Amino acid sequence: MLQVKRVAMLSLHTSPLEQPGSGDAGGMNVYVRSVAMELAKAGVEVEIFTRAWDPAQPAAVELAPGVTVRHIDAGPRRRIAKESLPGLAPELASGVADLHPFLANRHFDVIHSHYWVSGTAGLAVSRAWNLPLVHTMHTMARVKNLQLQPGEKLEPQVRIDGEQEIVDGATRLIANTSTEAGELESLYGADPRAVDVVAPGVDLQVFSSRGSAAARARLGIPDDVFHIVFAGRIQPMKGPQVLVRAAAELQARRPDIPLRISILGAGSGSEVLELQPLVDSLGLNAHVALYPPVEAAVLADWFRAADVVAVPSFSESFGLVALEAQACGTPVLAANVGGLPKAVSHGRTGLLVDGHDSARWSAELERLYDDAGLRRALGYGAAVHASAFGWKRTAQLTNQSYRQAAEQFSTQSVR
16 A cells, blocks of 8 residues: 555645634544644654744744644735634635646645535646545535524535535545444435544543642632533534533532532634623623633643533534544533544433433433432543544544555545
């Protein structure tokens, strides 16, 4: 099988240099950065192409040895709504493809695009450079539309069409879970032989179960408080409103529970949910606090300082937060949707909740508060479960997909 030495990675709508939880940055940013760094450690050089949004951004930034981030000019050098990016896809593709003469000594073997905007540009770059395209969806329009929340807009047809074009044109597709692979096949007609299932990973050095008591002390969380943490973008699809309403029901029914909820991920970017008015209207100001996004090492402290981490999402291709929380030895209460049943082992590392009814979520939180032994057992199982999901393994399996794509593309070219 052909060896892959250099990869062009496209993450055009959001940069791996950005703070997850801010704007449209999230788990995908962690994914791109972590996989690229692990590939580089294994001897595969990675160039990550992303849109320049700041006038002060240099043309290139070395993220780590063997990993370079290149900023592509497309549209104004400022933040723009994610919804405006599809119109820039041709300009982004040209910006990447036109760099080829300047990268003459950096021959790429494979292009790997992330999210549909990058994928549509990736198809054009693939044709211009005559290279195979591997694509990871991360989220899909048809899946999101099936889980649409009141007041949310349907994902546009241009996205659905773009994703279909990617499925039809990419050499290989990488799915986070077998569930996502099935969605690619049933909703987009993907050839199952062209789909590789590669689970995301977790930084097991940063997210570990060591020092929960010290983490509580650092963050000022009293030992007797029942502490629930939510981390993610403050958007309806992520479901923080479900947790807040469940907390209100729990507090009304069980005022004896010393409840505290910490929500990390101040609203910004697209589809922002105004959560504070809901907290105010439910009289939860003494129990719920909103915080801005934090870097990984601090996030790990928040997870260690939690009794439970809540992931009430309506749609998740995998659920990286759930995995990171479990690596910290903290049980997860998650919605039984998308890839979360793969990330969370029900009854062993956390609990899965069917639906998003606040009464049901409130009852599960009450159960976890009342049964400290269950919390301890789930926390132990969580740490063991997450230990099998290092980014090194993700990178190894991703590289296998690259090699298969290169071999497949080479064979097709000969024909």
